Amino acid sequence: MPLTDLYDNYIIDLDGVVHVGWSPLPGAVETLQELTRRGKGVVYLTNEPRYARASITARLRGFGLSVSVDSVITAGWAGALAVSEGGAAVYVIGSAELRAEVARAGGTVLSAADASSADRILVAGHSDFSYAELRAACRATAAELFATNRDPTFPMPDGPWPATGAILAAVETALGRTATVLGKPEPPIFRLAQSRLGSGRTVVVGDTPGVDVLGGRRAGLATVLVGSALTTAETRPDHAVADLAGLLR
Ligand SMILES: [Mg+2]
Incomplete structure (x- = not known):
């Protein structure tokens, strides 16, 4: 069963999941567009502190994604608040x-x-x-x-x-x-991300076990690990996929 049958809302990490540097990763944009087409809730949650939310929103729009500033949560912004x-x-x-x-x-x-x-x-x-x-x-x-x-x-x-x-x-x-x-893996930033989503089953998607998976687990959320990073008992995800497109397979 594809993971998209299990979850309504997605809290998605950026670096190493959606893009590396200024280039989107293969299949990521198409997957995110498909999630939106299926009516899923999507919030981007990044520990990136260098760029304002508006800059990150512009980068994602440049990839062809329809994104509002309110759906981008950064550790910089959480820290600023x-x-x-x-x-x-x-x-x-x-x-x-x-x-x-x-x-x-x-x-x-x-x-x-x-x-x-x-x-x-x-x-x-x-x-x-x-x-x-x-x-x-x-x-x-x-x-x-x-x-x-x-x-x-x-x-x-x-x-x-x-x-x-x-x-x-x-x-x-x-x-x-x-x-x-103030950023991941601490629980408050996950609550901030969740406040941007509707009701339903929420999953955290990220590529760093000690940041995304641990943080999701501490916030009481389901987790998907993207990529092949090694995990421990504390950072074992509920699901693992090779790349973001794995959510649809
Ligand atoms: Mg990452």
Whole structure:
């Protein structure tokens, strides 16, 4: 029986499932179009912290998918919502698009020069990470420490690139503190994704056992592992498929 007979709603990871870098994976777009044609609920849930939801929506539309911004949940956005609560002063180690998400969410984004007065620090992977950012975070001695995720790398066409977890290790070491993670595999971001879906049976689809499968299980949801990553007792999915098109087979 195809998995599409079992589930009404799909919480789908992006990197390594729908695309790698800026190229869609074979069969992914056709599968997603077919899910929509069958009236399935689809939400995209990514630990990507570098791009705003609008940018990711535009990328998916460029693949030929009909996607609304509300159906895209990123760890960057979940992080922005959490750290901005109460109009907090936030020092962001992250991209310009992430800083803009924090400002849109109502946070006061501090420059490195003002980091010492931060209520909260938000750490997210980005390609301009610098020693100056690390120094600024060290000055925010009273700030609560948050991170979008702890993924060590993300897949790119030429191999894995360092992700938030690699940068977070440097920040946690320098500050001597452990961050609260706001993206996958923590349950709140799955609840945020579920709030965008109707009633019915929901399944989480992803390619990283310790992020997608563990997160789905902790949120009490069924899981599909895409690809051939090794699993443990803690990260064993309910179903495994070679690629996204496997949902239809
Ligand atoms: Mg992935």
